[in-house]
Amino acid sequence: MTDIVQRLRAYSNLTMDGIPLYDEAANEIEKLRALKTPASRHLLNITKACLDDAEAEVTRLQSSLDAATKYWPKDANEIKQLRGLLKGCADGLADQIEGHYAQTKDHPAMKRRYDRDMQPVLAAREALAGRKGDTDELP
Numbered sequence: 001m002t003d004i005v006q007r008l009r010a011y012s013n014l015t016m017d018g019i020p021l022y023d024e025a026a027n028e029i030e031k032l033r034a035l036k037t038p039a040s041r042h043l044l045n046i047t048k049a050c051l052d053d054a055e056a057e058v059t060r061l062q063s064s065l066d067a068a069t070k071y072w073p074k075d076a077n078e079i080k081q082l083r084g085l086l087k088g089c090a091d092g093l094a095d096q097i098e099g100h101y102a103q104t105k106d107h108p109a110m111k112r113r114y115d116r117d118m119q120p121v122l123a124a125r126e127a128l129a130g131r132k133g134d135t136d137e138l139p
Contacts, residue, residue: 004048005029007055083128090124097121 008026073079104110
């Protein structure tokens with residue numbers, strides 16, 4: 001069971017409000033191990049299983065993050081280009097929706113549908129407006 005303590009101490013750089021989280025846990029594990037009772041051995045086995053699961057999840061999340069970062073914009077020009085494309089898509093969709101509901105959007109039932117269909121446009125425009133000054137520079 002010493003691997004549990006060593007594995008926990010490997011995370012000693014993680015803190016909450018300046019308190020090392022895993023050093024304290026490792027100390028408690030050592031106290032449990034010293035008891036040498038069936039209950040303490042059971043708790044150590046549960047702790048090891050939880051640590052195994054947590055480490056597997058960290059590995060999975062790291063792999064997902066690594067895969068996602070391949071698609072992140074690399075520089076300011078790429079970000080500006082993507083913002084321009086998003087603006088173009090939002091404007092094009094808005095034009096299509098406006099044309100579709102031109103004659104009927106004042107009717108209450110159609111107004112709800114119009115509002116629903118415009119949600120992606122509004123979300124895109126909100127995202128673009130979230131960075132002040134950038135929307136003025138879009139192509």
